[in-house]
Amino acid sequence: MKQLISHQLVRYLEDRGVEHIFGLCGHTNIAVLTALEDSKIRLINTRHEQIAAHAADGYARATKKASVVLSHLGPGLTNAATGVANAALDSIPMVVIAGDIPSYYYGKHPHQEINLHADASQWEIYRPFVKRAWRVDTPELFPEILEKAFQLAESGRPGPVLVNVPMDFFSREIDVSLFTRLRHHTKALQKPSIDDVTAKKIVQALLDAKDPVIYAGGGVILADAAEELRAFAEHLSLPVAHSLMGKGVLPDDHELVLGMTGFWGTKLVNDKCRNADWIVGLGTRFAEADCSSWENEFTFSFPPTKLIHIDIDSNEIGRNYPVEIGVVTDLKNALTVLNRVAREMLPEGRKNDALRKEIAAFRETFVAGNQKFVQDDCFPMMPERILSVVREVLPRDAFITTDVGWNKNGVGQQFPIYTPGSILTPGGYCTMGFGAPAALGAKVAFPDRVVVSLVGDGGFGQNPAVLATAVEENIPVIWVVMNNFAFGTIAGLQKAHYGTTTGTLFRKDGEPYQADFAAVARAYGAEGVKIESAEQFKEVLAQAVKSNKPFVIDVAMKNNPVPTTGHWNILDIYSPNAKVSHVSTD
Structure with missing residues (x-):
């Protein structure tokens, strides 16, 4: 049996649990909009594609699942580009489905085609910042490309992907079995973890350290690992500094939170990080503003400080600082293992009342210093x-x-x-x-x-x-x-x-x-x-x-x-x- 791709697309999204689509109409995507008319999926209709992309970004950050953007070709896709790039640089999962010119008009320069360097090449605009950009050239391959798109957006280091579809494909009929077979494919990949040997090495380094610090980035939030981080920090009494994107990883009134580092950081957090003998970097890329432009006298000093860097993306490990122990893993899984190993090695945990008092005293002084403005x-x-x-x-x-x-x-x-x-x-x-x-x-x-x-x-x-x-x-x-x-x-x-x-x-x-x-x-x-x-x-x-x-x-x-x-x-x-x-x- 055959059905229109537009209707099968909407049914596929429903089956994936997609509840909202953010987008804007155009002549290339109205077949999809029509298919949404009787769907339980709610279209969030915006007046500008950048609004759609940013709203979808906020939605994905809140839900920790890939959001969906529906875009028109040409100016619609370029309008959305800034919002999609913003999501990309913050590792936010997003699937952008964009209409394009009819497949049989490639190279003729129909209405709004981008073809200055190659025929129907609008999808290439997104290549520098999305995890993958697909141009669908065969209607029958659209279902499996869509499945790959969601899987890639949500796996490893999350991020946006683009699925670029000629508008005539949305109005083509293909066999329903091509979408149906995808229901048998897993919708959530098993994520990598850390082995006990490496976990024990990390915990032992922290137990032997004189002034260790946890440095948490946005990757901890993306991995939904805040509770695991809290348990680890509390058991070993480790102070927690964070990047801008790591803010809120522990409540700001938690007794072990130092605050945000870098150019906008405070003296306490920058001094603690610069003078640490060991730092555990979790889900962070050590960005410029967070690291005072990587100049050793302000925030971090590697070496002599030794760095343990744990991240889902191997490209980030050692990018800006030399690493003593580097681990590629999902942070939630890694912290689960580190918590278990830490309790095996030190069942009673470790206390550091002096550190807690120091943080509390600085926090009180800092708040008092702002009172004249408040x-x-x-x-x-x-x-x-x-x-x-x-x-x-x-x-x-x-x-x-x-x-x-x-x-x-x-x-x-x-x-x-x-x-x-x-x-x-x-x-x-x-x-x-x-x-x-x-x-x-x-x-x-x-x-x-x-x-x-x-x-x-x-x-x-x-x-x-x-x-x-x-x-x-x-x-x-x-x-x-x-x-x-x-x-x-x-x-x-x-x-x-x-x-x-x-x-x-x-x-x-x-x-x-x-x-x-x-x-x-x-x-x-x-x-x-x-x-x-x-x-x-x-x-x-x-x-x-x-x-x-x-x-x-x-x-x-x-x-x-x-x-x-x-x-x-x-x-x-x-x-x-x-x-x-x-x-x-x-």
């Missing part, structure tokens, strides 16, 4: 006060999405996260415009949890059409727009090094200018409030949480740079040998 009644508001109020109002398990600038760097340094996996931030690509649509995906995935996007005015202004989707699809996200009328972080950097702010401030006739985002929200049909005083903010945020509606809070903010004890090599590029910081002095 308690400041000035308006525009201090960013520290904005973060403090948001944390006070939200439940511990609320999802937070960030963008770039203060809302990413300041949140990483100062905003407590209490539930693993509840902060979604663009780490590898640092994409402006990620935070607002990513919140849509998180809320779709977990409708019963509060979702707040902390986003700058520059980031929110990238794609305000997220509001149309939120209203149309009834997705009650709260957007807190931290509005400093500028690309603030870059403005401070440019002012510090070059004495100007050209191209970084939003101005009209010499005065600060920005859209009234609260009014924009109301125009779309969402709730919107423009904050007029620092005192008003807490009340409005509580109102937004209670409303259970899409809600924009536009809050004017002072451009008060995030303090830092780390380093970033760009400072030396701008002002060599001058020791100029990222903070303007006037």
Whole structure:
């Protein structure tokens, strides 16, 4: 028996457990959209493909399963590219299904074909950043390509894949047996683990170490290994530092958490990592900002520090630092074995009350140092006060999405996260415009949890059409727009090094200018409030949480740079040998 590929595709996705597709219509994919009409799969209809990709990214981070993006050809696929690349650099599983020109028009340059260097070559645009890009050239092979796509996206180091389909194939009939046979294939591969000999070697090194540190990256979150990490750290009393992407791997009020490392890190965490004799790197690529541009005097110093690096991707082991013990494995499986072996070798565990007291004392001092900003009644508001109020109002398990600038760097340094996996931030690509649509995906995935996007005015202004989707699809996200009328972080950097702010401030006739985002929200049909005083903010945020509606809070903010004890090599590029910081002095 034969049936249309479009209808068999939808049935296949249903059988895989796919509940949502993020996308935008085009003449190449309407056959699939039609097939979705009577499906239990919910289409999250967006007004721009970048919104679709970022929302799907947020959804995949929240669910820890591959999300699905449906795209049109040409400009549709290139619009989505930034969001897909962002997911790729943060190892987020995603399957992008894109329509393309009819197969029988290759090379004739039909409407929107990309063929400047090869016929029907739009799929090649994604090759530098997806795990695999398929161009489906035979309708009968489409089912098994689709199966391979999901398997590849979710296995090993996760990431996006592209399945590029000529539009006429969606309207072709193929034998149903080609899809049916795929039901016999496993949908979850068994993941590699660590052997006892290697586990004992690692545990013994940590027991013999004088000042060991666990350094946790986003890979721990992706592997759903936070509880295993917590048990391991507590049993051996190991302090836990983390990358930006590893934030929240343990609750920020846990007594062993040091905090985020690198340029935006604090003195305690950077000193502890730099002076450690052994570091266990878990699921981290040791990225530049997290490592103070890999300069030994600021955050890490390998050697003399010895490194144990455990990751699912062998390419990351030894990429930036020499490794004493390198292990390629799934982190959840590895930590399960390490926990068992540690209890066999040291049944009673190890105590380190002095370390706990040191961390607690520093945390108290750090919080006290911010109080003058947290308690400041000035308006525009201090960013520290904005973060403090948001944390006070939200439940511990609320999802937070960030963008770039203060809302990413300041949140990483100062905003407590209490539930693993509840902060979604663009780490590898640092994409402006990620935070607002990513919140849509998180809320779709977990409708019963509060979702707040902390986003700058520059980031929110990238794609305000997220509001149309939120209203149309009834997705009650709260957007807190931290509005400093500028690309603030870059403005401070440019002012510090070059004495100007050209191209970084939003101005009209010499005065600060920005859209009234609260009014924009109301125009779309969402709730919107423009904050007029620092005192008003807490009340409005509580109102937004209670409303259970899409809600924009536009809050004017002072451009008060995030303090830092780390380093970033760009400072030396701008002002060599001058020791100029990222903070303007006037």
